Amino acid sequence: MPEPNHTPTPSDGSAFLEVRNVNKTFTHARNKSARMQALKDVSFTMKPGTFLSIVGPSGCGKSTLLRLIDGLQTADSGEILIGGRPVRGPGLDRGLVFQSPNLLPWRTAIGNVGFGLESLGIRGAEKTKRAKALLDTVGLADFADFYPSQLSGGMQQRVGLARALAIDPAMLLMDEPFAAVDAQTKLVLQEELERIWLLDEKSVVFITHDVDEAIFLSDVVLVMSKSPGEIIDTVTVDFPRPRNFDIRGSAEFAALVRRLLDALRHTRPAGAFE
């Protein structure tokens, strides 16, 4: 494990994730002349072990960026490198956590956590053991045999996190994972996520539109503008870890919130299909 480094550094060769001049344009399904540029010339680098958030208004292309990093979609131009190698498609070196939990309804919590393990060829007792351990990590040890429909939204999202962690990825990609849970649960989940992250400080790319959430969790926050998505600001957050609820009331926190909101406020208004 490399030395934890909570500050971003410009591309100096040691970057773990490199996004270089990525562009992505969507074409309307029926009207081929209607196009929407989702991402415009997006570039950033990230050192290993960094918790990086991307904040931006809805529809700014931040989720698209995450899907490009995961390899579920491909960029029109530009390059995404992980550990120096270009992303060619989804891989088990990246664990994806979705906005809606996307659990298989016909599998219990433990069955869902084991899904990625099966791709690694881990089955039987070893799979059960690892899935159980991960459910324990996310605080759901007692709910292993529950179906997703029997779990609350927050619990489902924990299962989704456990599923991503189970494959022990080098990198965790999280797409607004707490956007759909209630405010109280969200605060708890944020603190839980930091606790879990501190266990082995994986590299994380965390997408959110919640400025408080981004500051609370991250080492680095990138601000994206409204469509076409461009990175318009990079903010370093250096509160000591583990962080607790109290930092949310501090003047530094308020100043960071203010700075991010200010940056977001000046992004262009929504441009739909032109």
Add this chain to the structure above:
Amino acid sequence: MSISTDTAGPLVESAPSPGRTWLKSLAGRRWFRRLVVWSFLAAVYQVVAYIVGPFYLPTLQAIIGGAIDLGRDGSLTTMASALVQMVIGFALSIVVGIPLGVAMGASRLVDYVLGFYVKGMFVTSLIAVLPLLIIVFGFGLAYRVSVVFLFAVFFIILNTAAGVRDVDPQLVAMGRAFGASRWRRAATITLPSALPFAIAGIRIGLANAFGGMILAELWIARDFGQIMLGLAYNRDLPKFLALLVIVTLLASFSAAGLKAFEKWLTPWSRSTRDR
């Protein structure tokens, strides 16, 4: 996160009136409600039967007597063999319908090639095809099996295909993100997702299989069909209605059996869990 363990009852609770609670709890039971409704309907039927007389409607005891007669004169044995033929045709429609449905739902090409015929046959009146089937297959097992098969299979094909197409693309994306191959995605995501649809198709298919079986028998007027027609022509109403009741009960019980099977097979399904 706080795990909700709220076991306390409602804050406001009306005091139950003593002595009436057993009646209330009884009234909440499904079997009791059914018993009340059916007893009522049976009583109404009995009264009407007495009023209009046995020429139009046999009494309940006459129908029960008719059922006993059916057992004695071997009619039920003939019906059983017709049912066996139906089961063969129905089983065949499942064995053929599910894979075809999966193929049609999963592959645009297969849908393009077969969809036209399947949908065409689906909207065609199959009764119009019966004379052709008699010409082709004669009056034997093949004819009866093919009628039941045709009556059931299209529901199974189309429902299964719809189920495969209905799979949540987000779940498929999840499968891709977590390294599942195309075949593993099909086995772990698409097929379980299509299963409730397929079972619904099988249930509709079963109801139609019963209808097809009766129709096939009536058309050729042999064996079981001969018995049914004979009872009608001779106006042997007690036996005729007894036969009707037996077929209806068999269809209902097999449908309920399928429902129980579905519940067992898809314990995650919301639609079946609470019922």
